Amino acid sequence: SAVISQKPSRDICQRGTSLTIQCQVDSQVTMMFWYRQQPGQSLTLIATANQGSEATYESGFVIDKFPISRPNLTFSTLTVSNMSPEDSSIYLCSVDRGLAGNTIYFGEGSWLTVV
Amino acid sequence: GENVEQHPSTLSVQEGDSAVIKCTYSDSASNYFPWYKQELGKRPQLIIDIRSNVGEKKDQRIAVTLNKTAKHFSLHITETQPEDSAVYFCAATGYNQGGKLIFGQGTELSVKP
Numbered sequence: 001s002a003v004i005s006q007k008p009s010r011d012i013c014q015r016g017t018s019l020t021i022q023c024q025v026d027s028q029v030t031m032m033f034w035y036r037q038q039p040g041q042s043l044t045l046i047a048t049a050n051q052g053s054e055a056t057y058e059s060g061f062v063i064d065k066f067p068i069s070r071p072n073l074t075f076s077t078l079t080v081s082n083m084s085p086e087d088s089s090i091y092l093c094s095v096d097r098g099l100a101g102n103t104i105y106f107g108e109g110s111w112l113t114v115v
Numbered sequence: 116g117e118n119v120e121q122h123p124s125t126l127s128v129q130e131g132d133s134a135v136i137k138c139t140y141s142d143s144a145s146n147y148f149p150w151y152k153q154e155l156g157k158r159p160q161l162i163i164d165i166r167s168n169v170g171e172k173k174d175q176r177i178a179v180t181l182n183k184t185a186k187h188f189s190l191h192i193t194e195t196q197p198e199d200s201a202v203y204f205c206a207a208t209g210y211n212q213g214g215k216l217i218f219g220q221g222t223e224l225s226v227k228p
Contacts, residue, residue: 030213031213031214031215033214033215033216035216041220041221042204042218042219042220042221043159043204043206043216043218044218045215045216045217048213048215090158092158092159094214094216095214096213096214098214102147102149102164102166102208102210102214104149104161104208104214104216106158106159107158108158109158
């Protein structure tokens with residue numbers, strides 16, 4: 001079974017609307033990470049989601065545009081707000097379950113198209 | 116923070132030839148370096164990784180080398196096949212980063228039959 005269950009897998013969204021992506025992990029993890037991959041580009045880290053505190057955003061990403069929730073140690077959501085066609089991307093969550101080193105898992109990804 | 120540079124951006128080889136993709140990193144505290152393969156319409160998949168306590172790791176036709184002094188690591192694919200055609204990404208992180216990966220820009224590999 002999958003380490004991370006991510007949904008939706010795909011969606012077509014109207015300009016100006018918001019969409020929330022969910023990631024459920026099969027065990028407790030301290031940090032969860034959200035990435036964006038725009039068409040033809042590499043993966044860029046959006047933010048780190050910690051349980052019990054605000055997410056830490058990377059340069060170029062702001063909370064108003066990408067609000068993140070982390071209500072417990074197995075779940076997180078990323079909302080893409082007020083979407084424009086430039087937000088059409090793959091969004092991925094990831095966790096590290098390594099005890100003595102990195103063992104990083106990715107969700108299946110959410111393919112969003114904004115029209 | 117960490118910065119990862121990847122070259123080349125595109126690479127075309129004949130079937131059976133070798134392919135080499137190179138990455139450099141900036142943070143000497145980074146100690147874990149995975150490589151991902153992404154086929155069209157799919158998420159990136161881990162194909163091989165290396166930790167800073169080793170200099171080379173092999174898995175069949177794929178190998179990765181790491182030079183900590185120079186802060187660069189490379190992916191080597193031997194006896195390339197058309198199904199190796201994909202985009203490859205390198206990444207780096209440190210043990211105290213909790214799994215936060217910084218990715219290179221990607222290399223589009225094309226293997227011509």
